[in-house]
Amino acid sequence: MDTRHNRLTRLFVLALLGSAFLMYGSLAFADQPAAPQDVPEKDAPESPTPAKEKVKPAAMELSGHLVDVTPMEITVQTRGKRPETLRFPLAENVQVTIDGKPSNIGQLPQGVLVHLRQEEGSSTVVAIRAEGRDVSGTIDSVSMSGRRITLRDDDKRSPMPAEAFPVAADAKIQVGGKPARLTDLKNGMQVRLTLAVNQKIVVAVTELHAKPVATTARTEAAEPEPLPAITHTALPLIRPADSRDLLP
Numbered sequence: 001m002d003t004r005h006n007r008l009t010r011l012f013v014l015a016l017l018g019s020a021f022l023m024y025g026s027l028a029f030a031d032q033p034a035a036p037q038d039v040p041e042k043d044a045p046e047s048p049t050p051a052k053e054k055v056k057p058a059a060m061e062l063s064g065h066l067v068d069v070t071p072m073e074i075t076v077q078t079r080g081k082r083p084e085t086l087r088f089p090l091a092e093n094v095q096v097t098i099d100g101k102p103s104n105i106g107q108l109p110q111g112v113l114v115h116l117r118q119e120e121g122s123s124t125v126v127a128i129r130a131e132g133r134d135v136s137g138t139i140d141s142v143s144m145s146g147r148r149i150t151l152r153d154d155d156k157r158s159p160m161p162a163e164a165f166p167v168a169a170d171a172k173i174q175v176g177g178k179p180a181r182l183t184d185l186k187n188g189m190q191v192r193l194t195l196a197v198n199q200k201i202v203v204a205v206t207e208l209h210a211k212p213v214a215t216t217a218r219t220e221a222a223e224p225e226p227l228p229a230i231t232h233t234a235l236p237l238i239r240p241a242d243s244r245d246l247l248p
Contacts, residue, residue, distance in 0.1 A: 060117065060118055060120065061115065061116070061117060061118075062076070062078070062086075062115070062116045062118065063078070063079065063113065063114070063115045063116070064076030064077050064078045064079060064083075064086070064113075064114065064116075065077050065079070065111055065112065065113055065114070066108055066109070066110055066111060066112050066113075066114050066130075067085060067110070068110070069090075069105050069108055070090075070105075071090065071105070072089065072090060073087055073088060073089050073090055074087070074088055074090055074105075074114075074116070074125055074128070075087045075088075076088075076114060076116065088116065088118070088123050088124070088125045089123065089124050089125070090105075090124070090125050091119065091124050091125060091126045093126075094125060094126055094127065094128060095126065095127040095128070096108070096127075096128045096129075096130070097127075097128070097129050097130070098130045098131075098197055099130070099131060099132075099196045099197055099203050100131075100203070103130075105128070108128070108130055109197060109198075112130050112131075112132075112197050113130065113131060113132070113133065114128055114129065114130045115128070115129040115130075115131075116128055117129075130197055131194060131195075131196075131197065131203075132194065132195030132196050132197050132198070132199050132203070133195055133199065134192055134193065134194055134195070135151065135163075135165070135192070135193045135195065136190070136191070136192045136193070136208065137151035137152055137153050137154070137190075137191070137193075138151065138152050138153070138154050138188060138189070138190055138191075139151060139185060139186065139187050139188060139189045139191055140152040140162050140187065141187060142182065142185050142186075142187070144182060144183065146166075147166060147167045147169070147182065148164050148165065148166050148167065149164070149165050149167055149185065149191075149193065149202065149205070150162050150163065150164045150165075151163055151164075151165065151191070151193065165193055165195070165201070165202045166200070166201050166202065167182060167201070167202045167205070168196070168201050168202060168203050170203075171202055171203050171204060171205060172203070172204045172205070173185070173204070173205045173206075174204075174205070174206045174207060175189075175207045176207060177207075185205065189207055190207065190208040190209050191205055191206060191207050191208060192205075192206045192208055193205055194206075
């Protein structure tokens with residue numbers, strides 16, 4: 001009986017010790033920090049890259065024929081083999097000159113040739129210069145009383161008939177690169193006529209291919225010095241009879 005009681009007591013003690021050991025182990029394991037788990041990182045959303053504004057560098061000078069103009073913008077058609085219709089904003093204080101004189105956009109006729117000057121780094125037009133077409137040729141005649149110049153075309157491939165152009169009283173005339181007058185224009189000169197916006201009168205005359213006049217002083221050639229006189233000395237004649245004396 002005692003032996004059985006001792007066995008039960010031992011089993012109870014072992015069970016108690018086992019329970020205590022398991023409880024202690026679980027508590028010790030719970031106190032340890034949990035190992036970090038490899039959690040796949042989510043890709044951070046990429047911030048959208050701001051689109052770079054493609055700004056076409058505006059030309060500082062542009063020429064074309066006027067299509068339309070308003071107080072806010074101007075539309076021109078470029079010249080060349082592939083003309084383009086372009087539109088540009090106007091500055092509030094845009095400067096306008098017609099035939100070299102101050103004017104305003106309301107005086108610009110449609111189709112006139114205009115030269116636009118744009119603000120640096122921008123397409124805004126700050127100045128408009130309007131002028132007529134250029135005509136080049138050879139002066140056929142000049143009428144002083146009627147102030148008219150008649151040009152002819154010496155191009156043999158496509159000859160053009162002579163045409164007369166009236167010259168404005170305040171026309172700018174240049175001959176040889178210097179200011180001149182109508183009386184300085186001579187027949188045969190190669191010139192370029194700049195017409196007014198109305199295409200009816202000449203506002204500028206420029207001589208083409210002007211050759212500067214040589215100003216080198218003319219030097220007289222020095223007279224050649226006289227040659228010394230050549231004298232001829234007569235040689236003595238040798239007679240046959242005297243030739244014997246020459247033999248040894």
